[in-house]
Amino acid sequence: MATYRFRQDRIENELRAHFGSSADLSLIPIRLADRDGLLCFLSTMTNSTFLMNNVVQPLLQASYREILFDSAEALDSLRLRLFGGLNTRLLEDPGHLPEWMTQGYAGLLLDGQDRMLLIHVQELEKRSIAEPTAQNVIRGPKEAFTESADTNMSMIRRRILNENLRFEKHVIGSKSNTSVYLAYLEGEADERLLNPIREKLRSARLTGLFDSGGLENELQSNRFYLFPTTYNSERPDSICSCLLDKRVALIVNGSPFVLIIPAQFTDFFKSPEDQYQWFVFGTFIRLLRYVAFLFSLTLPAFYVAVTCYHQELVPTLLLTSIMAQRQGIPFPAVVEMFLMEITFELLREAGTRMPRLVGQSISIAGALVLGEAAVQAGIVSNITVIIVALTAISGYVSPVYTFGANIRLFRFALIVLSSVIGLYGVILGCAYLLIHLTRIETFGVPYLSPLSRFSGKRSA
Amino acid sequence: MESKLTGLQLYAMMLVFLLGTSIIYGTPRLVPDSWLIDIAAIVPYLLLTGIYLALFWTGCDRNLYELLVAAWGKHFGKLFALGYSVYFLYIASRNLRDMVELILTALLRNTPSFVIVLAFVGIVAYAACGGIIALGRLSILIAGMVLFFFVVLTCLLYFSDSIDLERVLPFLSEGLGAVAGASLRSSIWFPYGEVLVFLAFGSSLGGAKTLRKIGLFSLLSATAILSFSNLLQTSVLGIENMKYSVFALLDAARLINIENFITRMDALVAFIIIFGVIVKSAIFLYASAKGAEFLFGSDWRGFAPSLALLIGALSIKVSRNNAEHVSEGLVYAIYWLHIPFQLAIPLATLLLLRLRLNHKEA
Numbered sequence: 001m002a003t004y005r006f007r008q009d010r011i012e013n014e015l016r017a018h019f020g021s022s023a024d025l026s027l028i029p030i031r032l033a034d035r036d037g038l039l040c041f042l043s044t045m046t047n048s049t050f051l052m053n054n055v056v057q058p059l060l061q062a063s064y065r066e067i068l069f070d071s072a073e074a075l076d077s078l079r080l081r082l083f084g085g086l087n088t089r090l091l092e093d094p095g096h097l098p099e100w101m102t103q104g105y106a107g108l109l110l111d112g113q114d115r116m117l118l119i120h121v122q123e124l125e126k127r128s129i130a131e132p133t134a135q136n137v138i139r140g141p142k143e144a145f146t147e148s149a150d151t152n153m154s155m156i157r158r159r160i161l162n163e164n165l166r167f168e169k170h171v172i173g174s175k176s177n178t179s180v181y182l183a184y185l186e187g188e189a190d191e192r193l194l195n196p197i198r199e200k201l202r203s204a205r206l207t208g209l210f211d212s213g214g215l216e217n218e219l220q221s222n223r224f225y226l227f228p229t230t231y232n233s234e235r236p237d238s239i240c241s242c243l244l245d246k247r248v249a250l251i252v253n254g255s256p257f258v259l260i261i262p263a264q265f266t267d268f269f270k271s272p273e274d275q276y277q278w279f280v281f282g283t284f285i286r287l288l289r290y291v292a293f294l295f296s297l298t299l300p301a302f303y304v305a306v307t308c309y310h311q312e313l314v315p316t317l318l319l320t321s322i323m324a325q326r327q328g329i330p331f332p333a334v335v336e337m338f339l340m341e342i343t344f345e346l347l348r349e350a351g352t353r354m355p356r357l358v359g360q361s362i363s364i365a366g367a368l369v370l371g372e373a374a375v376q377a378g379i380v381s382n383i384t385v386i387i388v389a390l391t392a393i394s395g396y397v398s399p400v401y402t403f404g405a406n407i408r409l410f411r412f413a414l415i416v417l418s419s420v421i422g423l424y425g426v427i428l429g430c431a432y433l434l435i436h437l438t439r440i441e442t443f444g445v446p447y448l449s450p451l452s453r454f455s456g457k458r459s460a
Numbered sequence: 461m462e463s464k465l466t467g468l469q470l471y472a473m474m475l476v477f478l479l480g481t482s483i484i485y486g487t488p489r490l491v492p493d494s495w496l497i498d499i500a501a502i503v504p505y506l507l508l509t510g511i512y513l514a515l516f517w518t519g520c521d522r523n524l525y526e527l528l529v530a531a532w533g534k535h536f537g538k539l540f541a542l543g544y545s546v547y548f549l550y551i552a553s554r555n556l557r558d559m560v561e562l563i564l565t566a567l568l569r570n571t572p573s574f575v576i577v578l579a580f581v582g583i584v585a586y587a588a589c590g591g592i593i594a595l596g597r598l599s600i601l602i603a604g605m606v607l608f609f610f611v612v613l614t615c616l617l618y619f620s621d622s623i624d625l626e627r628v629l630p631f632l633s634e635g636l637g638a639v640a641g642a643s644l645r646s647s648i649w650f651p652y653g654e655v656l657v658f659l660a661f662g663s664s665l666g667g668a669k670t671l672r673k674i675g676l677f678s679l680l681s682a683t684a685i686l687s688f689s690n691l692l693q694t695s696v697l698g699i700e701n702m703k704y705s706v707f708a709l710l711d712a713a714r715l716i717n718i719e720n721f722i723t724r725m726d727a728l729v730a731f732i733i734i735f736g737v738i739v740k741s742a743i744f745l746y747a748s749a750k751g752a753e754f755l756f757g758s759d760w761r762g763f764a765p766s767l768a769l770l771i772g773a774l775s776i777k778v779s780r781n782n783a784e785h786v787s788e789g790l791v792y793a794i795y796w797l798h799i800p801f802q803l804a805i806p807l808a809t810l811l812l813l814r815l816r817l818n819h820k821e822a
Contacts, residue, residue, distance in 0.1 A: 310567065315721045421575065423727055424567050427734050431583050435738075438597040439590040448597055 006094060006109055006116055008038050015040060018098045032110065033064035040097075041106035041121060050123040055106060058082040075110065075117045087120035102177075126151060132234050135399055137273040144234040149181055149253035155236040156183060156251075160243060164188070167251075170201045172215070176208035180215065183249040190246065196443050197248060197261060212255040219250075219261065221442055226406050226433070229442040231263035233400070238272040262442035269293070271399040292394035297407055297433075299391050300337050301414035301426045303383075307333045309422030325381040334419035336380050340388040341412070343370055348392075464666040469596030471674050472603035473743070474655065478682035479606060480740035481558045482651045483689055484709050484733045493632055493639055494702065495690035498683050500636075501643035505652045505683075509675060511806050512659055516668050518813045523662025524747075525754040531812040538755060540805060545751030547801050548657055549767060552744035553774035554789060556580065559737040560775060561782045562707055566726045577772040580738075585768035587742040588749065589761055592664045595742055602735045609732050610689070613713060616725060617696055622715045627698040628691065649798035650789070652679070656802050660747035706782065745771065 012027055019025045024044040030037045039055070059082065067077055079088045091097060092115055097107055104122025129151065132144035145152045153167050168182040180201065184194065197219070204218045216230050217223075233239055234256050239249050242260045250259040260267075269289045274282035306314055307322065314322070329336060347366040354362060374380050391411070395404045410433065417425030440447035465473070519527045524544060529537030559580070560573050568576065587598060617623055632639070655675070658665065665671050689709065694702050696712040705711045709732075713725045746760075749767055753760035779785040 310727070313724050313727055315723055317720070421571060421579065422568055423730065424563055424571075424576065424734075425579070427731060428579055428583055431735060431738055432586065434601060435583065435587045435590065435594070435598055438601065439594045446593075446597060448601070 006113060008036065008109060008111065011038065011040070011094060011097070011107075011109055014094065015098065015101075030059065032059060033067075033069065035069050036111045038109040039106060040101065040109070042101050042104075045102070045104040046106070046121040046123050047125075051106070051121055054086060055083070055108075055119055055121060069110070069112065072114065075108075075113055075115055078108075078110075079117055079119075083117075083119055089118045091116040091118050124148075129155070134401055135233060135235050135238075135271070137235075137271065137276075140273050140276050141235070141237045143236065145236060145239075145256040145258055147254050147256055149179060149251050152236075152251050152256075152258060153181060153183070156240060156243070156249070159236060159240045160185070165243070168198075170198075172201060172204050173206050173209040176210070178209040179253045180209070181251040181253075183243060183251060185243055185246075188244070188246045189248050193248060193262070193443050193445070197250075209252060210254055212250065212252040212257045212259045215250060215252055216259060219259070222440075225440055226410055226436060227265065227440060227447065228268075228400075228402055228406065229261075229263055229440065229447065231260040231267045231400065232257040232402065233260065234258070235272055241272065241275075262445040263447075264445075265437060265447050268398055268400045268403040289397050289399075292397035293407070296391050296394035296397075296404070297411055298414060298426060298430065299387055299394070300341060300411060301418040301429070302423075303387050304333050304337055304415055305418035305423045305426050308419060313423075322381075322383055325383050328378050329381050330379070332419075333384075334415065336384050337388070337415055338412075340374075340380055340384050341391075341415070344388055344392050345408070463591075463593045463664065465592065465596045465664055467666070467670060467674055469593075469600060470665060470670070471678050473596055473599035473739070474658070474675065474678035475682055475685075476599050476603045476606060476736055476739045477655070477658075477743055478651050478678065479685060480651065480736040481555050481733065482686055483606070483610070483736065484558070484562060484707055484729065493628075493634075494642075495628075495687050495694055496632075496639045497643045497647050498687045498690065500639050501647045501652065502679075502683055504644060504648050505679065508648060508653055508803065509655060509679065511803075511810060512656055513668065513672055513675065515806055515810045515813070516659060516665075516671060518810065518817065519662075521663040521667070523750070523754075524656075524659040525751055526662070527659075527813065528809060531809040531816070540809075541751055541755055544660070544801065545748045545755065547797060548660070548744045548748040548751070549771055549774065550778075550797065551654060551657075552584075552741045552748070553771045553778055554785075554793070555737050555740050555744070556584075556771060556775035557778055557785055559733055561785065562710065562733055563730065565707060566710055567730055573776055574772075577775055581768040581772035584738060584741045584745055584771070585765045587738060588745040588764045588768070592661055592746065595739070595746065598742075599739055602739050606732050606736055607685075609728050610685070613709075613716075613725065613728055613732075614692060616716045616718065616722060617692065617712065620715070620717045620722075622696045622712070622717075623692070625695050627695050630699075645794070649794050649802060651682075653798055653802035656806065657744055657747045660750055706786075741771065 008029075015025065015027065019042075024042050026039075026041055026043045028039045030039050041051070062082055067074055067081075075090060079090075091100065091107070094116065097116070100118050101107065104120060104124075105118040106121045108117040108119060110117075126148040127146050129143045129146055131142050135144075143155065145155065157165060162185065164186040166182075166184055166186050168184075170180045170182060171177050172180050182194075182197065182201065200219055204215070206214060206218065209215060212232060216228070216232065220229055231242070233242075239258050239260060243249055248261050250261065252259070269286055271285075274286060307326070311319055326333070331339070347362065347370070350362050351359070351366075371385055375382050375385060395408060398404045410429075414426060414429045417429045419425075421428075437448055438446075515527060519530070522530070525537075525541040528540045528544070531537065532540060556577065560576050563576055564571075564573060587595065590598075658671075693708040693712050696715060697705060697708060701711070702708055707729075710726065710729045713729045716725045717723050745764060745768055749760040749763040752763040752767065756763075779788050
């Protein structure tokens with residue numbers, strides 16, 4: 001009898017060696033009928049009420065008369081009688097026990113048995129579903145994803161009542177072992193899209209993954225693309241409509257932002273609200289977003305080019321008013337523009353990072369001191385402040401925040417170009433951006449064309 | 461993997477290609493009724509493209525370089541392929557020079573031209589390196605933009621009361637013969653004959669049938685737009701001014717004045733030409749790099765950047781000033797380059813291929 005692998009003292013020692021002095025390791029000796037046993041689990045992966053109600057109570061109250069403890073099927077009958085509603089499995093190799101425990105299983109060991117029963121007891125505290133914070137709508141569903149992947153998947157499943165919806169589990173992160181779920185509609189999503197994504201997930205070399213943003217970098221087909229090739233949203237309704245649109249979603253446990261692959265340029269100008277409104281208004285707003293995008297990209301550069309090189313392009317009256325304001329400003333227009341743009345970037349960064357309580361002081365310092373006083377002191381001109389402000393506002397029109405961030409960098413490049421070769425530089429810069437856009441492909445789908453292009457037009 | 465262009469992409473590409481520089485330079489003003497030249501050129505143009513199409517048909521999806529070798533044998537074929545590769549570079553550099561002259565006139569008067577050229581060839585190389593499909597997608601966007609700006613320009617001209625159709629008179633003052641002669645002498649070779657370059661793309665074009673249909677459509681639209689553009693310019697500037705204006709569309713745009721507020725739309729014109737020339741040069745560069753790949757065996761992407769620099773250098777060195785550049789384009793280039801490369805060699809190649817084909821069948 002002493003030769004079997006699951007001896008109580010041996011398992012106890014092994015677990016102690018594995019988890020060290022970790023405080024959440026619980027090893028509880030139990031006694032079922034006339035047998036000794038051991039219940040082992042990590043107390044941080046469950047909560048005691050759940051454990052009491054679902055595991056300990058049934059074990060205590062059961063009658064063991066019909067169970068033959070000497071037979072090999074003892075654990076099997078236990079699991080069927082007592083833990084019918086829970087996810088259970090039998091463990092043959094004691095070496096894997098610590099792995100299962102970190103995934104929220106409790107191990108039940110019974111003297112004289114050659115196997116061990118694993119019971120899924122994971123029950124974790126999680127944030128309840130709240131309103132979206134980054135992608136607001138006035139009309140439309142008001143719930144956002146949370147950090148728990150299970151909740152997120154259930155929110156998707158609730159909306160798409162379709163048996164073809166699949167959640168495929170992958171584990172990413174050599175040290176953190178984060179679960180990532182690949183969601184798609186079987187039969188809708190193209191295999192030519194799914195397979196490369198699976199391949200990428202399998203080959204991802206990350207030690208830890210704590211937000212979908214980390215995965216986004218991994219899935220970007222080229223590090224030097226200026227535009228994000230994955231779309232992220234915290235809104236279940238927008239993710240669901242993408243899934244119906246033959247795309248694929250990636251849900252990362254621990255991140256309230258779900259990724260959509262492949263993203264298209266036009267996605268970043270769409271808000272789910274557009275579809276809930278009269279289409280004319282929705283289209284108008286969308287057009288406005290494109291205009292805002294153009295503004296935030298080119299307006300400062302255009303201003304610099306026009307005031308430095310092409311004064312003749314400005315209507316005379318406007319030109320006199322601009323030049324009158326610039327009278328007495330010690331810097332050239334480029335320096336002035338850079339000064340204000342960088343100031344604004346600083347303000348924005350300070351505004352996002354600082355503790356909420358000191359928020360007031362930043363807006364006062366920004367609006368009054370830097371805006372008003374800088375103009376009165378004659379360091380920058382009014383028109384520059386107007387342009388920077390307009391640019392800044394336009395930059396936040398995109399429904400997806402991350403989209404604007406990369407473009408901001410390119411804006412600086414455009415300003416430099418315009419200060420060197422004027423309007424020609426701005427046009428060339430825009431041309432570069434345009435060519436760049438046409439060259440981007442995400443998993444075989446061109447960035448600029450509608451998704452329906454994916455099938456058919458590519459010949460092998 | 462060689463990908464195929466979609467119909468729309470091919471159409472947009474050909475349209476931008478045909479409009480490219482000619483929408484700005486206008487048709488060479490050899491006769492007063494320059495706007496008729498394009499319409500008169502349709503028939504000879506159809507014949508010319510008929511040759512290319514027949515060539516494409518006979519070649520079954522093979523590209524121009526492969527056809528040349530198939531028809532002329534290894535040595536002569538390769539010699540001709542080299543000739544075409546260089547010829548494409550030369551046309552690209554001429555286009556680039558056109559644009560540089562316009563930029564120097566309209567936007568940057570004191571900037572050294574090599575700065576303009578250097579910045580530009582970088583963009584062109586980047587566009588060409590994306591491959592034919594990316595170029596196709598780019599063409600759709602640019603075709604849309606060029607047409608949009610052109611429509612805006614027309615509207616603005618109309619609203620600033622600059623259009624007076626009487627300026628087009630006298631109509632046909634030198635007779636129909638002069639118009640037809642002019643179209644044969646210049647217009648058919650530039651821009652229409654340059655379509656030859658599309659043969660270098662071979663199977664990417666998507667078969668002879670689509671090529672025939674789409675080529676015809678794009679030709680007709682380009683002719684319509686160009687004739688309209690010339691008519692517009694003439695009705696704004698008048699026949700006399702047109703004759704001496706170098707950039708007629710630019711001069712016309714400068715007359716825009718609505719309530720003293722919307723004035724000087726030079727930037728619009730610059731937009732149109734810069735984008736047009738980017739596509740056009742990139743197409744030539746791609747074709748030329750493909751030729752280099754065919755001749756020397758290594759990947760065309762490696763050739764593109766250096767060939768782009770070559771285009772840039774050529775565009776500066778090709779002529780000393782704008783006057784020389786224009787006269788070179790209207791006289792020497794046509795007789796020494798366009799007629800042999802666009803008519804003589806393709807025709808001879810076609811005949812040879814037919815003969816060989818018949819020989820094989822018999």
